[in-house]
Amino acid sequence: MGSVETSSLMRDLLKQAGGVAVVDGGLATELERHGADLNDPLWSAKCILTSPHLIRTVHLDYLEAGADIIITASYQATIQGFEAKGFSTEESEDLLRKSVEIAREARDIYYDRCTEGASGDSGNGRILKRRKILVAASVGSYGAYLADGSEYSGDYGEAMTLGTLKDFHRRRVRVLAEAGPDLLAFETVPNKLEAQAYAELLEEENMELPAWFSFNSKDGVNVVSGDSLLECAAIAESCKNVVAVGINCTPPRFIHGLLTSITKVATKPIIVYPNSGESYDADRKMWVQNTGVSDEDFVSYVNKWCEVGASLVGGCCRTTPQTIRAIYRTLPNRSTTPPEQ
Numbered sequence: 440m441g442s443v444e445t446s447s448l449m450r451d452l453l454k455q456a457g458g459v460a461v462v463d464g465g466l467a468t469e470l471e472r473h474g475a476d477l478n479d480p481l482w483s484a485k486c487i488l489t490s491p492h493l494i495r496t497v498h499l500d501y502l503e504a505g506a507d508i509i510i511t512a513s514y515q516a517t518i519q520g521f522e523a524k525g526f527s528t529e530e531s532e533d534l535l536r537k538s539v540e541i542a543r544e545a546r547d548i549y550y551d552r553c554t555e556g557a558s559g560d561s562g563n564g565r566i567l568k569r570r571k572i573l574v575a576a577s578v579g580s581y582g583a584y585l586a587d588g589s590e591y592s593g594d595y596g597e598a599m600t601l602g603t604l605k606d607f608h609r610r611r612v613r614v615l616a617e618a619g620p621d622l623l624a625f626e627t628v629p630n631k632l633e634a635q636a637y638a639e640l641l642e643e644e645n646m647e648l649p650a651w652f653s654f655n656s657k658d659g660v661n662v663v664s665g666d667s668l669l670e671c672a673a674i675a676e677s678c679k680n681v682v683a684v685g686i687n688c689t690p691p692r693f694i695h696g697l698l699t700s701i702t703k704v705a706t707k708p709i710i711v712y713p714n715s716g717e718s719y720d721a722d723r724k725m726w727v728q729n730t731g732v733s734d735e736d737f738v739s740y741v742n743k744w745c746e747v748g749a750s751l752v753g754g755c756c757r758t759t760p761q762t763i764r765a766i767y768r769t770l771p772n773r774s775t776t777p778p779e780q
């Protein structure tokens with residue numbers, strides 16, 4: 440697949456969606472809401488081992504809420520993390536592949552449901568519209584693997600190098616890519632060094648799979664490490680694999696300003712999937728309830744984000760299928776777009 444085909448993946452998706460495609464919502468926090476205990480260094484990756492059926496259910500819930508893209512449970516799944524739990528390299532790689540398989544299975548089941556059921560918006564609010572659905576293989580940052588909250592500080596210490604980060608991600612990215620996703624989602628990228636590492640890795644490995652780079656911010660100006668968002672977005676913009684660049688896991692109130700700034704350097708489609716705005720207590724490893732915005736408030740921002748250039752919109756931590764359904768419904772073109780056969 441060359442770069443022409445790479446960009447047509449996104450172009451076709453956006454065209455089908457009537458201009459704005461819907462990304463799914465929080466996966467890990469939704470697994471928790473269903474009772475999964477993620478208090479483990481593997482976090483949501485633990486469910487690949489213990490409850491694949493639950494991951495599949497959550498993917499399906501998001502598809503039925505209108506998501507055009509589902510993101511795999513591999514955010515915190517790394518070969519190093521699984522090995523630390525006693526798995527062999529081969530077993531660890533199988534677990535990575537499994538995250539992609541689960542999402543692909545969910546998509547197949549969804550397509551079956553579209554064929555069996557009435558198409559369109561069935562009475563109970565389930566959206567059963569046959570449409571092109573993409574599986575994005577999540578690649579969480581090195582900080583996410585550390586599971587010490589450093590994906591929200593972006594501080595990997597002075598000793599961290601580009602080479603170390605590339606080596607950390609190299610085999611993982613290759614295994615995920617070969618498991619058959621439609622694209623790679625480099626999510627919650629906390630600093631410039633890691634963005635650079637991903638871009639160089641994709642280039643060095645001659646990877647042909649499309650990817651998106653999505654950064655997070657806690658001040659509404661820079662990425663969480665304090666690095667310039669413009670410099671980070673420029674790295675994404677110049678990487679040939681990258682088909683979308685944007686922001687995730689960031690409070691909704693910061694998004695408008697961040698998007699405006701990304702448009703200064705990005706010509707590629709812009710993706711945004713904020714968290715619920717609740718604050719995270721890193722010491723207690725818990726989200727502080729009711730500190731965020733309601734689904735109604737979240738959704739009231741969506742069309743404004745699109746006006747400033749977002750063309751892929753979804754949710755991150757603590758958003759739910761309900762948030763995604765509300766996003767789908769608020770997009771002017773969705774209810775009228777004929778389903779693609």
Ligand code: MET
Nearest residue numbers: 465466467510514627688
């Ligand atoms: C900390 S951001 C987590 C992103 C990941 N895709 C999830 O929803 O679980």
Ligand SMILES: [Zn+2]
Nearest residue numbers: 688714755756
């Ligand atoms: Zn998140």
